[in-house]
Amino acid sequence: MESRIDRIKKQLHSGSYKLTPQREATVRVLLEHEEDHLSAEDVFMLVKDKAPEIGLATVYRTLELLTELKVVDKINFGDGVSRYDLRKEGAAHFHHHLVCIECGAVDEIQEDLLEDVEKIVERDWNFKVKDHRLTFHGICWRCHDKTEDKSENE
Ligand SMILES: [Zn+2]
Ligand SMILES: [Zn+2]
Ligand SMILES: [Zn+2]
Numbered sequence: 001m002e003s004r005i006d007r008i009k010k011q012l013h014s015g016s017y018k019l020t021p022q023r024e025a026t027v028r029v030l031l032e033h034e035e036d037h038l039s040a041e042d043v044f045m046l047v048k049d050k051a052p053e054i055g056l057a058t059v060y061r062t063l064e065l066l067t068e069l070k071v072v073d074k075i076n077f078g079d080g081v082s083r084y085d086l087r088k089e090g091a092a093h094f095h096h097h098l099v100c101i102e103c104g105a106v107d108e109i110q111e112d113l114l115e116d117v118e119k120i121v122e123r124d125w126n127f128k129v130k131d132h133r134l135t136f137h138g139i140c141w142r143c144h145d146k147t148e149d150k151s152e153n154e
Helices: 002-014 021-032 040-050 056-068 115-125 141-146
Strands: 072-076 082-086 096-100 106-109 135-138
Touching (some): 021 040, 040 082, 056 072, 056 082
Antiparallel strands (some): 096 106
């Protein structure tokens, strides 16, 4: 985690920004919750535990800055809430998401899987693919497993 923070620090420096203690606390929360898709408010609540003096506006500005520097990607799963997702190191393109319409779970697919589609788009549309967003909506494996047990409490 420390080396990851060092690399993010370098990314900030290359944009002439400093890793202030507030920014570092925000980055740490994102790293600790790498599997999650946190909203600005979620990040704020978690950062407050580490840095109680921090304000929502500071957290929000830090998240916007990290988005600009491509440390995080901003994503919306259709509920109108912007969520911040750490970009995987070395990944050329954004990972894909599986959003469960039953329980709301979000799983990630790290493999790109789209090489053939990208080739078709580049060839037939003369369009240079730089990135993409792909979200699948459906029923996750957990909810599949639950379908025999109808006694859901939510
Ligand atoms: Zn993600
Ligand atoms: Zn791709
Ligand atoms: Zn589910």
